[in-house]
Amino acid sequence: MHGMNGNRGGGSFRCLFFSFCVEEDPQRGVSDNERSLHTAEEIEKLTVDEDLNDIERAVFLLSSGQDVQRASVIINLPNLVRQNPAETFRRVVPKVREVLHVAGVDMQLAAAVSFLTVLQDDIVLIQTHTHSILQIVLLNLDHRDAVVSNAWLETLLSAIDALPKETIRQEILSPLVSKAQLSQSLQARLASCRILGKVACKFESPIVKKDLLPLVRSLCQDVEYEVRSCMCRQLENIARGIGLEHTKAAVLPELVELARDEGSTVRLAAFDTIINLLEMFDSDDRTRVIFPLVKTFCEKCFKADEAVLASLSFQYGKLCHGLSASFTDEQHLWFLEFYKKLCVLGLQHENGHSENQAYPLELESKYALVRRNCAYNFPAMVLFAEPNHFLTELYPTFSSLCHDPEISVRRTVADGFHEIVKLLGPNVHFIHKELVVLLQDDSLEVLDAFLTHVQETLELATSRGEGAGLESKQVNVPDLVAALAAAEQKAASSLRWRVHEKLLQRYACLPRVVSGDQIYFRFLQRMFAIVTTTNVLPVQKEAARTLCMFLRYNRKQEQRQEIIGKVLQELGQGRSYWNRLRYLDLCEIAIELFSKSYFCKNFLIQALELVNDPVANVRYKLCHMLPRLRSTIRLPADKHLLQQLEFCVRKLLCREKDKDVVATVRKTVLELDKMDITEPYHKRHERDLLDQKKEKEEALLVEMEQLERQQGEAKLTNEKHNEKKRKEMRKAKLARSRSLSSHPTTPKTVNSDKSLKVKESGSCPGTGKNSMLPMNDDSLRGHHFSVASSSLSPTPSSSSMPVLIRSNVPSSLDHRSSNTLDLRSSNTLDHRSGSLDHRSNTLDHRSNGSKDTQSRKLSLWVVTRRPYASCTSGTSRYGKIG
Numbered sequence: 001m002h003g004m005n006g007n008r009g010g011g012s013f014r015c016l017f018f019s020f021c022v023e024e025d026p027q028r029g030v031s032d033n034e035r036s037l038h039t040a041e042e043i044e045k046l047t048v049d050e051d052l053n054d055i056e057r058a059v060f061l062l063s064s065g066q067d068v069q070r071a072s073v074i075i076n077l078p079n080l081v082r083q084n085p086a087e088t089f090r091r092v093v094p095k096v097r098e099v100l101h102v103a104g105v106d107m108q109l110a111a112a113v114s115f116l117t118v119l120q121d122d123i124v125l126i127q128t129h130t131h132s133i134l135q136i137v138l139l140n141l142d143h144r145d146a147v148v149s150n151a152w153l154e155t156l157l158s159a160i161d162a163l164p165k166e167t168i169r170q171e172i173l174s175p176l177v178s179k180a181q182l183s184q185s186l187q188a189r190l191a192s193c194r195i196l197g198k199v200a201c202k203f204e205s206p207i208v209k210k211d212l213l214p215l216v217r218s219l220c221q222d223v224e225y226e227v228r229s230c231m232c233r234q235l236e237n238i239a240r241g242i243g244l245e246h247t248k249a250a251v252l253p254e255l256v257e258l259a260r261d262e263g264s265t266v267r268l269a270a271f272d273t274i275i276n277l278l279e280m281f282d283s284d285d286r287t288r289v290i291f292p293l294v295k296t297f298c299e300k301c302f303k304a305d306e307a308v309l310a311s312l313s314f315q316y317g318k319l320c321h322g323l324s325a326s327f328t329d330e331q332h333l334w335f336l337e338f339y340k341k342l343c344v345l346g347l348q349h350e351n352g353h354s355e356n357q358a359y360p361l362e363l364e365s366k367y368a369l370v371r372r373n374c375a376y377n378f379p380a381m382v383l384f385a386e387p388n389h390f391l392t393e394l395y396p397t398f399s400s401l402c403h404d405p406e407i408s409v410r411r412t413v414a415d416g417f418h419e420i421v422k423l424l425g426p427n428v429h430f431i432h433k434e435l436v437v438l439l440q441d442d443s444l445e446v447l448d449a450f451l452t453h454v455q456e457t458l459e460l461a462t463s464r465g466e467g468a469g470l471e472s473k474q475v476n477v478p479d480l481v482a483a484l485a486a487a488e489q490k491a492a493s494s495l496r497w498r499v500h501e502k503l504l505q506r507y508a509c510l511p512r513v514v515s516g517d518q519i520y521f522r523f524l525q526r527m528f529a530i531v532t533t534t535n536v537l538p539v540q541k542e543a544a545r546t547l548c549m550f551l552r553y554n555r556k557q558e559q560r561q562e563i564i565g566k567v568l569q570e571l572g573q574g575r576s577y578w579n580r581l582r583y584l585d586l587c588e589i590a591i592e593l594f595s596k597s598y599f600c601k602n603f604l605i606q607a608l609e610l611v612n613d614p615v616a617n618v619r620y621k622l623c624h625m626l627p628r629l630r631s632t633i634r635l636p637a638d639k640h641l642l643q644q645l646e647f648c649v650r651k652l653l654c655r656e657k658d659k660d661v662v663a664t665v666r667k668t669v670l671e672l673d674k675m676d677i678t679e680p681y682h683k684r685h686e687r688d689l690l691d692q693k694k695e696k697e698e699a700l701l702v703e704m705e706q707l708e709r710q711q712g713e714a715k716l717t718n719e720k721h722n723e724k725k726r727k728e729m730r731k732a733k734l735a736r737s738r739s740l741s742s743h744p745t746t747p748k749t750v751n752s753d754k755s756l757k758v759k760e761s762g763s764c765p766g767t768g769k770n771s772m773l774p775m776n777d778d779s780l781r782g783h784h785f786s787v788a789s790s791s792l793s794p795t796p797s798s799s800s801m802p803v804l805i806r807s808n809v810p811s812s813l814d815h816r817s818s819n820t821l822d823l824r825s826s827n828t829l830d831h832r833s834g835s836l837d838h839r840s841n842t843l844d845h846r847s848n849g850s851k852d853t854q855s856r857k858l859s860l861w862v863v864t865r866r867p868y869a870s871c872t873s874g875t876s877r878y879g880k881i882g
Contacts, residue, residue: 054080055087062095067107070099074110078117089129097136105148108140112151119159130163134171141191153191157198168199173211180215182222189227193219197234200241208241213250220254225263232258232269236276247280252289259293268308271297275315278322286326294319298338310366313342313373317380324384332384336393339381343374343397347404368406375401375412379419387423391430402434411449414438418453421460428461432480435461439483447487448499455509462513481518484510488526497536504530504542511553519550520559531582532570544586552593555705564602572606577615584610584621588628595694596632600641604629611648616658623652623664627671631687 052060058080061069074096080088100111115133137159140152160168172195178184180192196215200208216238219231235255239247255277259270274290281290301308320335327335346367378398385393398420401413417438421428435457438450450457462480488507491500504527510519527550530543547567554560571583587607590599607629610622626649633641649672652665 055084055091058092059095062092062099067104070103071107071110074099074107074114077111077114078121081118082121085129089132093129093132093136100136100140105145108143108145108148109151112137112140112148112155116155116158119155120162130167131171134159134167138172138175142185142188146187149187149191153194157194160195160198160202165202168202173199177215180219182218186224186226189219189222189224190230193227193230193234196231197237200234200237203241205241205243205246208238209246209250212238213242217254220258225261225266228258228261229263229266229269232266232273235273239277239280244280247277248282248285251277252281252285256289256293259297264308267297268311271308272311272315275319275322278319283326286323291323291326291331294323295334302338302341309342309345310369310373313370314376316342316374317377317384320384321380336381336385339374339377340397342370344400345370347371347400368408371401371404371406371409372412375404375409376416378413379416379423382420382423387425387427390424390427395430398431399434402437407443407445410438410441410443410446414441414446414450415452417450418457418460421457432461436479436483439480439487444491444494444496444499447491448496448502451499451502451506454506455512458509458513481514481522485522485526488523492530492534497539501536501538501542504539504546508546508549511550516554516556516559520554520556524550524563528566528570531586532574532576532579540582541585541589544582545589548586548589548593553701555701555708557702557705567603568606572610577613577618580610580613580615580618581621583607584618584625588625591628591632593694595698596634596691597695598698599632600638604632604641605644608644608648611651616661619652619656619658620661620664622648623661623668626665626668627675630672630675 058073058076061073065073073092077088077092077096080092096111100108103111115137119130119133134156137152137156141149141156143149143152156172160172163171176192176195179188180196182189184192192215196212196219200212203212216231216235219227220235222228222231232255235251239251242250255270255274258266259274261267261270271294274294278286278290298312301312316339320339323335324332346364378394378401382390382394390398398413401409404410404413417435420431424430438446441447441450458480484507488500488503491503494500507523510523524547527543527547531540531547534540534543547563551560551563554563567583567586571579571586574580574583584607587599587603590603607622607625610618613619613622626645630642630645633645635642649665649669652661653669656662656665
């Protein structure tokens with residue numbers, strides 16, 4: 001045990017090995033009897049002389065240490081290289097190479113990781129030492145264990161990115177020629193395929209064509225299908241390495257031949273490579289070569305090779321999108337119809353199965369994977385078929401995917417639903433039914449996937465979902481609101497509280513989606529219930545945040561005051577201390593969402609009153625929040641609030657007995673004293689600008705509320721006015737019909753109308769103000785109704801003016817002097833009564849100019865006053881005329 005407690009470098013290194021061997025199991029501990037099993041001889045084997053330096057210690061452990069000590073040296077090899085690269089490569093690395101000949105799998109894997117770190121470290125990488133490292137890597141590529149061999153291969157492939165071209169040419173490509181020969185092992189030839197694909201992108205096109213392409217052709221024609229398949233998947237990198245010019249002549253023929261290979265995995269590899277290289281083929285190649293090849297491949301897979309259908313369905317969207325520019329209408333239709341078949345594969349009588357015949361379980365699983373891949377590719381197929389043709393071409397297929405019996409298919413549809421909504425644009429109302437269906441799905445997995453982009457989906461679905469007009473939205477939105485409420489209830493009743501938390505977080509977007517009244521009556525009470533009754537704290541906090549968002553964007557003052565009052569009563573003054581704690585959580589959220597003035601006005605006082613709470617946990621949380629509460633107070637306007645906060649602090653300092661609360665309040669006092677001193681000016685300025693923005697938004701909401709209220713009142717007034725006008729018109733029609741029935745002959749009717757016109761014009765000789773007083777009430781009523789009824793005429797006339805003026809003249813004018821009313825009425829109607837003046841002049845062409853002007857003014861005053869006086873209750877119809 002000599003030197004175990006030494007403080008020099010060797011002591012800590014040696015203690016690491018020893019502690020590793022005798023470390024207690026954290027699950028069960030180590031008993032005294034187990035400790036006694038380590039004999040003095042075993043301990044001596046694990047003991048290293050502390051006088052040795054790091055290099056000497058590493059060499060000693062690699063030579064005569066235990067396996068665990070050797071593994072530790074190999075793991076620590078990158079650090080040794082950084083500290084002393086020359087000595088490490090001269091003395092340690094050769095020892096590591098010797099150890100790896102007999103090392104186990106764990107040590108081999110550790111060595112692969114360490115050598116990769118050394119090769120990728122630009123600081124310590126020395127060109128002269130790279131050869132020794134690569135020799136070790138290439139030597140272990142042929143390890144008999146496939147796991148070890150693949151680990152060293154991954155190390156080499158990753159190191160190629162960091163190595164210079166000349167090093168790759170000398171150290172990797174030179175031995176690669178021999179390893180790619182048919183005489184080499186299958187494992188070596190597979191490694192050669194992957195190395196060829198990796199180095200192709202490191203060199204220029206002529207080098208790739210000259211040095212690599214012959215090896216590529218040889219491996220593409222290998223007798224083993226695994227080698228052909230592996231090399232086929234590397235043809236994409238080869239094609240990009242030789243460029244567009246040589247791809248058509250060198251790579252495309254190989255792909256065509258491999259696509260017709262007898263091995264299904266080779267054909268699948270060729271199919272995937274063709275799809276990835278579509279942009280490198282011209283239109284002529286796509287039409288003459290690619291399309292027939294792909295069509296044959298699809299038909300063959302659909303009829304006889306279900307194993308390849310999964311990969312085909314996964315790549316189908318990319319395939320159609322890449323070839324769409326070269327398709328004829330017939331080819332376009334064929335690919336679309338084939339996609340529809342894939343979407344219902346396993347649901348109908350396909351491949352010789354009847355509807356009542358069940359598929360084998362393994363086959364059902366494959367078909368479900370195909371439909372899931374089709375659901376994944378559905379947005380790409382919407383583009384392929386064009387969104388304008390969605391309803392006729394793809395809607396039945398989309399509805400089938402939304403109702404698929406497999407949960408994974410519906411979940412995939414829900415995950416990509418927002419992309420489909422974007423693509424449909426103004427036609428989004430086509431899939432509103434499916435939106436509601438997915439929200440009401442029986443599986444929480446589907447709901448969880450839908451919630452990821454629910455805000456974007458709902459905003460687009462409700463803002464552009466009018467399609468057939470406003471009536472469509474009015475019909476669909478209530479269904480959507482009910483579905484959203486049902487989804488929340490389903491998530492709440494499940495045991496997956498994280499889904500419920502996610503849902504509540506996403507529902508904060510509802511003010512942008514549905515009306516404030518729908519939120520108020522359908523969701524607010526539910527948020528209160530969650531905050532006050534749910535036992536899961538994250539769910540409670542998200543419900544409180546969503547509740548604050550609903551309050552933030554509510555436009556009705558009465559509803560806002562009711563919500564705030566309920567928050568103060570049920571949370572701030574709640575009987576349960578748990579609810580009072582939630583009130584403080586809600587205050588933290590409100591500080592983020594609302595302006596300082598709004599928070600101080602509605603929430604701060606109740607928060608400060610919790611200083612008298614009988615539960616120490618509430619006072620403890622309040623102490624932690626005091627600096628944040630202080631940040632909402634603006635001086636000098638809120639000086640009284642600052643005094644209350646300081647009073648709370650003094651009360652806590654003087655009367656508090658709980659030691660945790662006392663310790664917290666003392667720390668809080670120091671924070672409060674430093675708040676205005678330590679905070680940088682730019683941060684305070686940014687916070688003030690943000691607060692001003694919040695205030696403007698709140699003021700804008702108030703203005704919008706007032707504007708909506710005024711519009712509502714104006715609409716109500718207008719409706720009342722229109723209703724009154726309709727009643728007057730009906731009375732006028734009734735009076736006219738009675739008048740006509742009392743004058744059966746036409747001449748008498750004409751004379752009656754002429755006499756009425758003369759009275760209206762006021763231009764008869766010998767008439768004046770006093771001469772109008774003897775008119776009886778019946779004659780005036782008939783005149784008023786005739787004026788109202790004449791407003792129905794499409795041609796403008798003077799008889800329609802009194803009704804318009806009456807609606808704009810306030811009732812208080814009844815109590816003003818007749819002279820003032822006369823002046824205002826005349827001035828107001830002078831520019832509108834041209835037709836009336838003309839009518840008066842036509843009827844009274846015998847009068848002179850002065851008398852005509854005086855009569856016209858008198859007529860205007862009388863016609864204007866009569867309807868206004870007739871609608872004033874308790875006032876004589878003629879009392880103010882004289």
